[in-house]
Amino acid sequence: MTFPFQFDFFGDTVYFHFIFETLAFIIGVRLYYYLKKGIVDAISEIDRLWIMLGAMLGAFVGSRVIAMLENPSEIMQQTWLIFYQNKTVAGGFLGGLFGVELMKKIIGVKTASGDIYVIPIIVALFIGRIGCFSMGVAETTYGIETTTIFGMDLGDGKSRHPVALYEMAYMIVLFIVFRITQYKAMMNGDRFKLFMVLYFLYRFLIEFLKPYHPLFLGLSSIQWSALFIFAYYYTFILRQIRYAQ
Template structure:
């Protein structure tokens, strides 16, 4: 078999990416409910559902907007279908953050709500990236051509950085890290903030080995999203680094 990996289903070609993307969502949600039953939640069930709804709507919009901005020269040629089909995880996280904060402000919830999502998100992204990797260069998660030993032919005859595999490795390390600090006492909300900062730090750096398009000042839309996250969580970052 060759990239992109697919199979026949009643005469139709189906990409494995769809299978893993669906599995990522399903397993992530089930893992969230599994963890929720095993730890106290200061937010009641109704408000938690509203927060989940805000996260999903925000992620749906944010993932498409940031993906659209990844290729500025094509914005004028966007159709509704291409806008909807193109998406990025980083934009989903950014939009989800906005969605949650807007909903929480609307329903009057001031308690930090993100810690319980960290492990499910990490697991879901790991599973989803398996599908991205199996798409080869048909999915915009491939890197530049390289002579490094990790280079893989993703379908165009060139050895490229397998960015999806890099992210899977990073997510596996994040999972081990957050399991390791499971019993460490942290301020409520700090685990989610730490996840966001670490993930967007990774995304900021990995963009330099991808064929990205400049949005402004030689940085991509994802890198600008990362800078926004760093500014948004600047107090947390300074506190963790113990800078007064």
Template sequence: MITKSDSPFPFQFELFGNLYHYHYIFETLAFIMGVRVYYYLKKGIPDPISDEHRLWIMLGAMLGALIGSRVVAVLETPEVLHHLSFAVLYQSKTIVGGLLGGLFGVEIIKKIIGVNIASGDIYVIPIIIALFIGRIGCFSMGIDEPTYGIPTTLFSGMDLGDGILRHPIMLYEMVYLVLLFCFFMAIKNKTLINGDRFKLFMVLYFLFRFLIEFIKPYQSLFLNLSSIHWSAMLIFAYYYTFMIRLTRTIFI
């Protein structure tokens, strides 16, 4: 049973006599900054996709993310399937499901409107920035957000609100996102096939989430793997040919 401790987590602010998590503020800020960075990067860049089609693609991404984030999050705790309600479904969400659902939402919309051009490269940096800002909010929630890690004796262990030194998973992810940002900025002028940057981001991010899941107190969905594990493997299977091509480019 999780108990409270003298830890400063979770960070909260008081408004009209009620306590609120900063997570909600950072979540909103993440969305706003992601959109602003996207439009900043889009300036002066010739887009082979029309504005109308780009709006449809963004709509597909948002709807797919809305559905995917809820489905994967619910499957993280399989026992809730026996008493699933709209409230539980609405409150459950995970960025892994959002990215997965957004990807397939985009692909479905592109099939419908007849767009065959890769459309994801321009979103890589905005997504990384939005993720980083959002993760600050997740980290500030401590054990109130189910993203904390298992107990550890490593120097990085932190009391996130229950008196136990745990892996600060969100802090690890924030460091990883900074590394991803630096990496993609370093290769921004490198000539790549259109769409490869987004594919590379998805593979690298989902690889991190697959590995980091093992130091979280996850619940098994199937074969002792969580819904996050299975989502990552779905991405690896989807981008299988890209991964083979990238490997051959690097080592051959």
């Protein structure tokens, strides 16, 4: 197995990462519209479009700001091209959350809007991480060296944690959990909140298996993003803890 996975197309090198990243977006969107057919949406179609626009704009900015903060020592050497090219899913979720909430305030929507996106997001993440894995150490989605049975040579001759594969496995678990509980009575918006908490819990923990650069108090920008999400949804988390007791 040689990383990164690539092939020649009329003399140009094409990376599988680009293909799977594109597939993740297309399939995620198509799955959203497929699932939307089976529900009565309390939010109008035009408002949904505005909300999705807010999510995309927020995700665009957030993914790049958090990625920039992943390596604090190089912030002053950033160029616009580097800023544009570097991105992280966790930052996209954080920025997307801000974008959605801001857009909803602008258009006057108070209804929770995230539940319908959970399954499409999980599927898109799974597909996207195939592309990340295909890049080996050419992208920052690789882990630190390990002597465990999970170690893989991702292209630099060292046995590393294949964190992209770990996330793919985690997405399968989340998909099963949310499919099993799809008919369980939950407050509107709680499924999305649960997904965000579970995803950022994973991202907080998996950072310790990656060669991250601390931003503040020994934690990376993604870990601080996770702590923000936990604080943002603290009432939901406390409610779930009380419910489980």
